[in-house]
Amino acid sequence: MGRSRTVSRPTEEDLNQRSKRKKTASGSVDNVELPSAGLGQVPSEAKGPALYHCNYCNKDLSGMVRIKCAVCPDFDLCVECFSVGAEITPHKCNHPYRVMDNLSFPLICPDWNADEEILLLEAIEMYGFGNWAEVAEHVGTKSKSQCIDHYNAIYMNSPCFPLPDLSHVMGKSREELLAMAKGNGLVKKEFTTHGELTLKQESPAGAKVK
Numbered sequence: 001m002g003r004s005r006t007v008s009r010p011t012e013e014d015l016n017q018r019s020k021r022k023k024t025a026s027g028s029v030d031n032v033e034l035p036s037a038g039l040g041q042v043p044s045e046a047k048g049p050a051l052y053h054c055n056y057c058n059k060d061l062s063g064m065v066r067i068k069c070a071v072c073p074d075f076d077l078c079v080e081c082f083s084v085g086a087e088i089t090p091h092k093c094n095h096p097y098r099v100m101d102n103l104s105f106p107l108i109c110p111d112w113n114a115d116e117e118i119l120l121l122e123a124i125e126m127y128g129f130g131n132w133a134e135v136a137e138h139v140g141t142k143s144k145s146q147c148i149d150h151y152n153a154i155y156m157n158s159p160c161f162p163l164p165d166l167s168h169v170m171g172k173s174r175e176e177l178l179a180m181a182k183g184n185g186l187v188k189k190e191f192t193t194h195g196e197l198t199l200k201q202e203s204p205a206g207a208k209v210k
Contacts, residue, residue, distance in 0.1 A: 052066055052076050053076070054066070054076060054077050054078040054081055055075050055076055055077060055088060055091070056077055056078075056081040056086040056088050057078060057080075057081055057086075059078045059080075059081075061076060061078055062115075064078070065079060065099065065100065065101055066078060066079075066099075066100045067079065067082040067097050067098070067099060067100070068097060068098045068099075068100045069091055069095050069096075069097055070095065070096040070097055070098055071091075071092075071095040071096060072090055072091045072095065075091055076100075082097075107166075107169060108154055108164050108165075108166065108169070109150075109154065112142075112150060112154075116139055116141060116142065119138055119139045119140070120135065120139055120142075120147060120150070120151065122138065123135040123138035123139060124151070126138065132144045132147055132148055135147050
């Protein structure tokens with residue numbers, strides 16, 4: 001979040017390689033693709049849409065440590081598949097990678113996890129401002145209106161614009177953030193009409209996600 005990002009449109013390959021959340025309009029998981037026998041397992045009692053899946057075995061990686069390829073766009077592997085050198089076109093086992101920790105804890109406000117914040121910014125970078133349906137689909141756990149409202153309140157109206165105000169969470173551990181959220185220690189910011197984005201309105205040229 002701390003570095004400048006350029007906005008780019010996803011290629012067809014990028015869209016095909018998206019390893020995220022399977023979600024239906026009703027929020028059910030009936031259409032989640034099951035993995036082939038022996039490759040992995042999907043929890044029998046899925047609780048809502050998953051944020052991440054292993055691209056090889058389709059295992060739900062939400063709230064788990066995962067391996068993110070630094071070459072293939074939006075490509076994740078579970079630790080088990082990574083450990084045996086699993087490959088699926090265009091991914092190769094010798095590609096550089098990053099170990100992604102569990103980010104399922106609130107960061108800026110109690111109803112948005114750090115994972116969801118990253119997905120929101122990632123989606124805006126991929127699809128551009130105004131394409132909120134695609135942004136919401138990429139986030140997977142939030143509706144279009146929730147994404148718009150959250151971006152307006154936390155980023156557009158931030159005193160640290162274009163960055164969110166992190167003064168209340170600086171130096172706090174994951175456990176402290178969870179405790180703050182449970183105790184309603186994080187006060188939700190009220191949405192204002194000033195600087196709001198509409199579905200067809202683009203942000204100012206200088207308002208780039210960083």
